[in-house]
Amino acid sequence: MIDYEKILNPTIQRLKPSGIRRFFDIANEMEDVISLSVGEPDFYTPWHIREEAIRTLEKGRTRYTPNRGLLKLREEISNYLYRHYEERYLPESEILVTVGGSEAIDLCMRALLCPGDEVLIPQPSFVCYVPLAQMTGGVPVILETRAENGFRLTAEELEKKITENTKLLVFPYPNNPTGAVMRREDLEAVAEVVKRHNLFVLSDEIYSTLTYGTEPHIMFSHLPGMRERTVVVNGFSKSHSMTGWRLGYAAGPREVIGQMTKLHQFAIMSAPTTSQYAAIEAMKNGDDDIRQMREQYDMRRRLIVDGLNSMGLSCFEPEGAFYAFPSVKSTGLTSAEFCERLIYSKHVAVVPGDAFGESGEGFVRISYSYSIKHITEALERIQAFLREL
Amino acid sequence: MERILELLQNDCALTPAQLAVLLGKTEEEIKKAIRQYEKDGVIKGYQALINWERTDAQRAQALIELRVSPQKDTGFDEIAGRVMNFPEVQSVYLMSGGYDLAVVVTGKTMSDIAMFVARRLAPIGGVLSTATHFILTKYKDGGVTFNSDYEEIDERGSNLGD
The missing domain is CATH 1.10.10 (Arc Repressor Mutant, subunit A)
Incomplete structure (x- = not known):
């Protein structure tokens, strides 16, 4: 008989499955559950984008594309990044089209990290960074961000954790799950530390179009001196509501993108062709969709933040992505207890903050990627839940 | 605002x-x-959007094309004004193209509507012809999908989805 434990890679076996799963499983077994838990847009992909995909299918455009992605798409991504963030990337050598932003994150880590290299990861943050770093033999070093700093990464906190083995900083802003965004002065301070310690940056900017303050998003590589030491990861899932198309991209120095392209070539070959054609349309004619969706999210954001604060769950004002991250400490419950009791008693699903790192304990992630009606109903149930505690 | x-x-x-x-x-x-x-008359009312097909109510609706000869001085306004007085008439639009007025009429049955057109609309002075198109089902109305085959379902949440 095979002893799978001996056969399977111990590094992979040691990876912890995500903590969010359990709540989805509970929710799936209940009727009339109101969920505020998912991390994907509720909007359909805009019709003109879907229609373009259908059109290319009718034309029979169903073959592999170049490994890096269709040149036309890379050109449009280049134009898009210049149009929105004033930084020009060469379509031929500095852009790689990937299967979602996640693949780009994976490729970037694998291209850069050697066993023992330390990777700085701010938390709370998306769940993939730590395991992806561990799979390369890299050593995740957690930077805990705090509510009193608006969950921003400060230069001091960053500097404290840098050692001679530090190679990479993962930079996840606008942030899932906290909704935090970095301001120009914070970014410049971080960039200064990055430069002084000769670090490389993986900037995950998948939520870049979803910021609600007065300042527009700043692409990390656009900061002075950062272009040569940053890979920017972005995609279409959040900006154009295209999650299921599985399409993202990385933009960075040609040397790094070149190595990432090799990995992508062997593991993936090329990103889905239909999705790439759809994405060309999204890049060319989708700016209006972005604006409209952002306006919708912004209204919902106000609704949810106002609702949570008025029922006593103190909620720092999220300025990006589509999540609120209220503290539940006033209830005396842990994140997990709060979520569990809320779903069993009121059938409302939210995600415990510690699923995004230990520093998320005491908070819950509430997605507002839902209709106003849905959010209103959920807030009423949460209020009733708090009254009964 | x-x-x-x-x-x-x-x-x-x-x-x-x-x-x-x-x-x-x-x-x-x-x-x-x-x-x-x-x-200012910008907001004209607050109505619920009802899918009557899901109720037991007896109800039929038709779109009537009216070709009319415009009157001196008042153009189409006078005839439109007479048409819209009928409580059976839900809406009246002035159209470009092959006919002039589009009239949506609601009644209990199709024959009610046919009789209404024959007895009330057709005889109005200036009405040259009518064409009655019965609405058989509503797939979408007021921006909302009515047909359950196309209704939005939230299929998210099957994974971590971030």
Whole structure:
């Protein structure tokens, strides 16, 4: 008989499955559950984008594309990044089209990290960074961000954790799950530390179009001196509501993108062709969709933040992505207890903050990627839940 | 403040308090703007969007094309005015193209509507011809999908989905 434990890679076996799963499983077994838990847009992909995909299918455009992605798409991504963030990337050598932003994150880590290299990861943050770093033999070093700093990464906190083995900083802003965004002065301070310690940056900017303050998003590589030491990861899932198309991209120095392209070539070959054609349309004619969706999210954001604060769950004002991250400490419950009791008693699903790192304990992630009606109903149930505690 | 109109068009049950939160205004500002819109005739009413096919109610609806000869001085207005007086008439539009007035008529049965057209609309002076098209089902109305085959289902949440 095979002893799978001996056969399977111990590094992979040691990876912890995500903590969010359990709540989805509970929710799936209940009727009339109101969920505020998912991390994907509720909007359909805009019709003109879907229609373009259908059109290319009718034309029979169903073959592999170049490994890096269709040149036309890379050109449009280049134009898009210049149009929105004033930084020009060469379509031929500095852009790689990937299967979602996640693949780009994976490729970037694998291209850069050697066993023992330390990777700085701010938390709370998306769940993939730590395991992806561990799979390369890299050593995740957690930077805990705090509510009193608006969950921003400060230069001091960053500097404290840098050692001679530090190679990479993962930079996840606008942030899932906290909704935090970095301001120009914070970014410049971080960039200064990055430069002084000769670090490389993986900037995950998948939520870049979803910021609600007065300042527009700043692409990390656009900061002075950062272009040569940053890979920017972005995609279409959040900006154009295209999650299921599985399409993202990385933009960075040609040397790094070149190595990432090799990995992508062997593991993936090329990103889905239909999705790439759809994405060309999204890049060319989708700016209006972005604006409209952002306006919708912004209204919902106000609704949810106002609702949570008025029922006593103190909620720092999220300025990006589509999540609120209220503290539940006033209830005396842990994140997990709060979520569990809320779903069993009121059938409302939210995600415990510690699923995004230990520093998320005491908070819950509430997605507002839902209709106003849905959010209103959920807030009423949460209020009733708090009254009964 | 035009956002108020968009929001109310989608859901007129939103309260001024909710609108205030959504738009980052005070409740007073919202109430004032709504009063002004009502006064100016911009907001004409607050109706529920009902899918009568899902009820037991007996109900038929038709779109009637009217070709009319415009009157001196008043053009189409006078005939439109007469047509819209009938409570059976839901809406009246002046159209470009092959006919002049599009009239939506509601009745209990199709024959009710046919009789209404024959007895009430066709005889109006200036009406040259009518063509009655019965509405058999509504797939979408007022921006909302009515047909259950196409209704939006939230299939998210099958994974971590971030």
